[in-house]
Ligand SMILES: Nc1ncnc2c1ncn2[C@@H]1O[C@H](COP(=O)(O)OP(=O)(O)O)[C@@H](O)[C@H]1O
């Protein structure tokens with residue numbers, strides 16, 4: 001072992017393989033591949049995804065068709081489709097609604113309530129979970145209260161919220177907050193309890209103190225579970241919001257849907273439902289995107 | 302880095318009157334009892350013993366993770382009272398931070414010490430280059446092979462220039478070929494950095510091949526059963542493992558360990574069982590030894 005590359009043993013094949021790796025890729029065929037070959041290759045690489053997309057589109061179209069048939073023939077078979085709007089009727093009310101500032105205001109207001117309620121829940125829930133996971137005394141004090149309040153559905157808070165808060169708006173935001181708070185807290189706590197103690201030890205014998213360990217080990221190690229909590233919390237936030245709007249609201253997409261029923265505008269009921277679905281999907285996609293941004297080590301899989 | 306390359310050997314480990322018992326429902330579990338070991342500055346010392354005999358316990362106490370029930374451990378005369386960057390540690394489970402790239406992992410100790418970013422980036426690159434890992438600096442650990450992960454683990458532990466390096470069965474999860482390469486890499490780093498190494502393993506060949514001295518521990522409660530100097534010349538080559546000198550050392554250690562393994566398994570093993578155990582312990586080169 002007198003070679004100058006003292007740490008590299010001739011038998012150490014791993015770096016050698018790594019260096020050899022790019023070589024085949026670095027010797028492309030003399031002529032660039034034709035468009036046809038490239039297209040074929042792209043097709044082969046993405047075959048699975050293309051198939052899934054194609055089947056997905058077909059299945060959605062089939063759903064629309066069945067819906068159309070059920071409503072146009074006014075089928076009554078246990079459930080009654082007599083008053084259910086057809087897809088075309090819903091589309092018509094959609095084109096009308098997007099030019100209606102009132103409809104847009106309903107959507108904007110619901111989104112604002114979600115944004116405020118959910119953000120507050122994340123801002124309180126995540127740090128509280130981290131601290132409870134790290135300091136036993138805080139856990140012992142707060143956990144019993146959380147366990148008693150957690151099983152109460154956010155909707156059950158509606159009357160209490162109306163008493164607690166001076167305005168309707170505040171009580172709706174409060175219910176949205178409650179809905180997302182507990183999933184976020186519980187999942188953050190769960191993530192903290194799963195942190196590998198060997199990683200904490202590794203950090204300690206590299207000179208890390210309590211604060212650094214918290215920031216460099218506990219927090220990033222819990223992030224996957226924190227994001228699970230945020231995703232679930234976002235779902236429950238929408239559930240709670242829509243319920244609260246239907247019961248006590250004057251605006252918002254939940255109120256819009258309920259109002260459509262009272263005003264016998266059946267197409268608007270379906271429109272409201274679809275809008276809620278799309279908004280819920282969009283917000284969970286946003287969280288997933290944020291997760292990829294914050295945890296690059298997981299998205300490279 | 303260059304500073305630690307040039308300096309004299311350091312890191313005198315001294316463990317005296319050491320014993321440690323864990324608390325459990327059935328009362329205290331005596332893991333290690335009445336143990337003295339030492340590692341001279343720049344020495345490579347291994348601890349072998351049957352599984353569950355307290356090797357990790359002893360090593361974790363030297364690292365500062367566990368408080369001894371009696372006795373003390375010191376490094377260069379200073380009492381060990383908690384984990385510190387002066388004692389680098391490498392774990393069997395790799396224990397790289399999955400959320401940090403290879404380079405960020407290596408930088409971690411320097412970051413904790415407050416070294417500015419550009420400086421520690423440069424230091425980490427140099428170290429990774431020495432270990433043949435420069436091409437992987439931006440990879441996340443998950444993508445690396447076991448051997449590469451453990452090389453990163455060793456480089457990370459050495460980055461802060463510790464006085465001693467503690468390794469707890471670091472190659473236990475690696476395949477035989479990779480393990481041989483890793484042993485060579487570790488030897489080279491140790492010789493270059495002139496630090497003391499305390500190495501825990503249950504692989505007798507590995508202990509002999511790497512060490513200046515080997516401590517053999519008894520079954521639980523563990524204590525030192527024997528101390529075997531390894532007078533094999535350095536640099537050592539793989540071929541040396543077939544030499545009569547090596548095989549004689551191996552035979553000696555093997556019989557010590559076998560006694561203790563039997564004790565650890567309850568001692569109720571008949572001749573048939575002995576033979577089964579024999580084959581397992583000797584591995585592929587059974588024929589060579591007998
Ligand atoms: N936290 C613990 N509580 C109780 N007993 C333990 C604990 N850790 C280890 N032991 C016991 O102490 C003994 C020594 O363990 P260890 O040092 O891990 O052995 P080795 O590393 O040699 O396999 C074992 O018999 C084990 O069961």
Ligand SMILES: [Mg+2]
Pocket residue numbers: 356357358469470
């Ligand atoms: Mg062990």
